[in-house]
Amino acid sequence: MKTGALAAVILAVAFSSITVAQKPAPPAPAAKVKKNPLLKLVEPWPASEEMEKRRRNAEALPLFTNAEPFTFTLAADFKRINKDHNPESKVRYPGELRIPGEGGTEVTLPVQLSARGHSRRMARTCDYVPLRVEFSEKGVGKGKTVFARQNALKLVVQCQRGGDFEQYLLKEYLAYRLFTVITPHAYRARLAKVTYVDQATGKPTGTRHAMFIEDDGDVAKRMEGRTVELKRLLFKDVHTDTLMPMMIFEYMLGNTDFSIFALHNVRLVQRPDKTIHTVPYDFDYSGLVHTPYAAPARGLMLSSVRDRAYRGPCPKQEQIEPYVANFLAKKDLVRALPDTIPGLDRSSRDDARSYLDGFYSAIKTPKDVKRVFVDCSDKPMM
Secondary structure, X not given: OOHHHHHHHHHHHHHHHHHHHHOOOOOOOOOOOXXXXXXXXXXXXXXXXXXXXXXXXXXOOHHHOOOOOEEEEEEEOHHHHOOOOOOOOOOOEEEEEXXXXXXXXXXXXXXXXXXXXXXXXXXXXXXXXXXXXXXXOOOOOHHHOOOOOOOEEEEEEOOOOOHHHHHHHHHHHHHHHHHHHHOOOOOOEEEEEEEEEEOOOOOEEEEXXXXXXXXXXXXXXXXXXXXXXXXXXXXXXXXXXXXXXXXHHHHHHOXXXXXXXXXEOEEEEEXXXXXXXXXXXXXXXXXXXXXXXXXXXXXXXXXXXXXXXXOOOOOOHHHHHHHHHHHHHOHHHHHHHHHHOOOOOHHHHHHHHHHHHHHHHHOOOHXXXXXXXXXXXXXOOO
């Protein structure tokens, strides 16, 4: 090749390289914009007739209209699921939920399972992670079972093998039941006995207690409201008629593992009159349940979760007395409830009743009520 021709080729290649390098890079995919939670506060409300219809439908969901424990089988790759300890993971695993049908038949519902939670999701805490059970919209036969009109539910599972951990789960179920005695503005729970099956081999890996927790949206519908997510709220920002029963109840349980300000283990429900209401959940860190991994909230200077600390507002005596009166009026129902929990052994029943008696002793007189709930402004709260 002649020198002039070679130079022309080199220049052409160089020019081509420069041209390619100067081409703009393809645009990066747009980041998903998170919806501002404040926008939900100003969304229009359905008509009152529709709100009432939603309330009735939520109250009539068959899973929570019956307190009798039920049995079912859950098949999935639990070796993988129980190793999913990353709290940021949203991986869903296919599975089957099998429940007895009519005439000795078995109804199989396709489900998607995912690990959830925080402390109970950690390997150092539990061998079995809490689950989220998502039902297929096309699940054959779902409408004829106890899971009719359910889309997704939290399933609280037995954290580890052994009788002690069975009793911890049953005592947490007791805690949910106790709050429904105090107020209807509470999560409903349904106890179950679950047989877990390895989907690959078809072999059962164990049968243990578990409980389904009512869906957030259904709790809100029963309150004729909707869920909202607003952090950094103060006591003055939420409705007193749901705040005070919750705060007294948490004191009764010996539970400090919650926060309205941080929106931790508390769900917020907005009603059409713009009021914000609190609904608590997750009671495994309470003194009533007394799990081996539970610890009091930092800064409270408590040596054990069995030590109670009131974390609510400090109202005047005349303001707190009606709420305390509701707890006192239901004392017999509260004390009798441990005997109604299937599987709760005598030792656990006696321990639960004794712990609840400690609460009632602490609010026995007006002077006691003043000491716990009124003269508390110098104590660390939320």
